Amino acid sequence: MVRLLFPGMLALLFSACLDDPDCVSNSTNIMRISLKRLDVDSARTVKFFWISASGTDSVFHQGDSVSVLRLPVNTGATATTYKFYYETKIDSLVVGYRRKTKVVSPECGAFPQYENLAVLSTSFVEVKVITTQLAIGVSKNLEIKL
Amino acid sequence: MCLVVACAQAQVTQSVEEDTVRVKVKKPDSLREKIYPRAVRIGTDVLVLALNTSRASGWEVHGDVDLGRHYLAVDYGGSSRKDLLATGGSYENSGSFWRAGVDINLLRKDPDRNMFFIGFRYGRASFNETVNVVSSDPFFGSLSYQLRNPSASAAWGELTTGLRVKVWKEFWMGYTARMKFAGSVSGDDNVGTYIAPGFGIVGQGITWGFNYQLFWRIPFAKPKKPPITAVPK
Numbered sequence: 001m002v003r004l005l006f007p008g009m010l011a012l013l014f015s016a017c018l019d020d021p022d023c024v025s026n027s028t029n030i031m032r033i034s035l036k037r038l039d040v041d042s043a044r045t046v047k048f049f050w051i052s053a054s055g056t057d058s059v060f061h062q063g064d065s066v067s068v069l070r071l072p073v074n075t076g077a078t079a080t081t082y083k084f085y086y087e088t089k090i091d092s093l094v095v096g097y098r099r100k101t102k103v104v105s106p107e108c109g110a111f112p113q114y115e116n117l118a119v120l121s122t123s124f125v126e127v128k129v130i131t132t133q134l135a136i137g138v139s140k141n142l143e144i145k146l
Numbered sequence: 147m148c149l150v151v152a153c154a155q156a157q158v159t160q161s162v163e164e165d166t167v168r169v170k171v172k173k174p175d176s177l178r179e180k181i182y183p184r185a186v187r188i189g190t191d192v193l194v195l196a197l198n199t200s201r202a203s204g205w206e207v208h209g210d211v212d213l214g215r216h217y218l219a220v221d222y223g224g225s226s227r228k229d230l231l232a233t234g235g236s237y238e239n240s241g242s243f244w245r246a247g248v249d250i251n252l253l254r255k256d257p258d259r260n261m262f263f264i265g266f267r268y269g270r271a272s273f274n275e276t277v278n279v280v281s282s283d284p285f286f287g288s289l290s291y292q293l294r295n296p297s298a299s300a301a302w303g304e305l306t307t308g309l310r311v312k313v314w315k316e317f318w319m320g321y322t323a324r325m326k327f328a329g330s331v332s333g334d335d336n337v338g339t340y341i342a343p344g345f346g347i348v349g350q351g352i353t354w355g356f357n358y359q360l361f362w363r364i365p366f367a368k369p370k371k372p373p374i375t376a377v378p379k
Contacts, residue, residue, distance in 0.1 A: 029283065056285045075283045076291070101277050101293050102338030105347075109233025110279050113338065 023108035026136040031095070031117070033069040033142040038125060043067040044146065049085040073097055073114055073134065091146070093127065094120040097134070117141055179214035179254075186211050187310075187318060189361030194223070202227035204343075208322075208359055210249065212259070217249040219265060225343040234280030235290065241273020243344030245304065261310035261320070269326070271300045271343045275334070298333035300342035302326050304355075316363040324355035 037044045045067045050059040055074035074080040079096040098116040103109070114134040119127050119142070126145040131138045191206040198204065206223035226240035249265035275295040282288040308322035331339045331348055339348045346353035 053285070056287075058285045072283070072285050075281060075286045076289045099293075100336060100338055101279055103229075103231065103237045103277060103340035105340075106229035106237065107232055109231045110235060110237065110277055111233070112279065112281060 025111040054081040185365040193358040235278040243271035245269040267304035302329040318361040
């Protein structure tokens with residue numbers, strides 16, 4: 001019994017050397033929004049004059065004709081207000097989220113993760129939350145019908 | 147004639163088998179190790195103490211009760227650490243933990259009660275974490291903030307193996323290798339827990355531990371043997 005167990009225990013012990021962490025994080029503060037038609041379930045391309053976000057003077061998608069928006073959430077707050085200037089309309093969207101920080105390792109550092117994404121208020125007819133976590137690889141967080 | 151003899155022999159054999167009672171032979175009591183507390187062994191992990199630095203420190207005390215082949219084992223410890231992060235800011239963690247379980251001695255015939263054992267532990271930790279984050283964003287600028295888990299807790303299981311060797315009188319030394327699994331954390335609402343005291347890095351599935359320990363064994367009173375009565379000639 002002992003002769004059988006001892007090599008196994010040693011193998012378990014030395015496999016501990018394979019524990020080094022990987023400096024990989026898929027965290028991002030970019031929210032992806034797909035635009036859909038109101039009447040049918042298909043993508044809609046819209047030409048935006050610009051989109052503004054609270055907490056920054058930068059504007060996004062200025063003069064772009066797009067069907068998918070990539071908008072950053074405010075890293076210093078738990079809610080961001082957006083104003084969409086497009087066609088002859090101005091619409092607004094307020095999203096809330098939780099900021100949670102994960103330390104990968106001292107050598108890799110800490111990365112904020114944005115999760116529990118929710119629509120707090122909007123002037124759009126319909127906004128649907130698809131994925132509540134902001135992460136690289138997530139294809140769609142919100143869906144706006146307009 | 148032969149047929150009659152064969153039949154008679156068969157009948158005799160059958161009657162002998164019917165008369166035979168199968169008895170399951172039990173081991174005599176003297177060969178079974180009775181379960182009662184023989185000694186308590188108290189020790190500490192010198193490896194953890196030796197590896198203490200200004201960045202990370204910890205301590206552990208270990209105790210077990212000798213019940214024969216089985217040992218009730220309890221560990222208690224604490225740790226604190228502060229790391230500077232490559233992305234800026236820092237990570238701090240401090241807390242305490244305990245483990246409890248059973249070790250089984252695989253060396254059954256050793257006169258000194260030396261041990262090569264396997265065992266199981268259930269562990270729990272309570273701790274707090276603080277992360278000072280420095281981040282920069284091309285749109286929202288640079289930002290520094292602090293996040294805390296004031297009262298997080300963790301639970302896990304361990305498979306253990308190791309040695310306990312009698313060095314001198316009641317002085318013992320040994321090691322314990324630990325495979326820690328099924329770690330779960332609660333109360334980590336603001337900071338995704340990086341390290342749970344006693345368990346290690348959270349989120350990697352299995353973690354590993356190693357203790358190099360020194361013990362002092364305190365034997366209990368030996369059970370009284372029945373008096374030997376002289377047989378008159």
